[in-house]
Amino acid sequence: MSTGRRDPDPREEQVRRMLDGPHPVLPPDLAAQAVRHGGRRMRLRRAAHRTAGWLLAVVLVAFLVWAGVEQPWATEPAQVTPPLEGW
Numbered sequence: 001m002s003t004g005r006r007d008p009d010p011r012e013e014q015v016r017r018m019l020d021g022p023h024p025v026l027p028p029d030l031a032a033q034a035v036r037h038g039g040r041r042m043r044l045r046r047a048a049h050r051t052a053g054w055l056l057a058v059v060l061v062a063f064l065v066w067a068g069v070e071q072p073w074a075t076e077p078a079q080v081t082p083p084l085e086g087w
Helices: 010-020 030-070
Strands: none
Touching: none
16 A cells, blocks of 8 residues: 655656756856847847748749730640641
């Protein structure tokens, strides 16, 4: 019959000791560095999305112009006229 208690997990104990122990000293400008880094990444991501959107729009317009000029859905006209018989 179990008493409801379980043996302590050694990993859990190790994590508890690490969290209770002395904490490392953080640089005073860590938050400012994080803000600069995050802002730079956000600007790069926004620029990449904007560039991808413009590229997609250009490809779509080029396809529509090509389709309008070439009309690939239309059949080609016959090059040879069928012979007229029975006239």
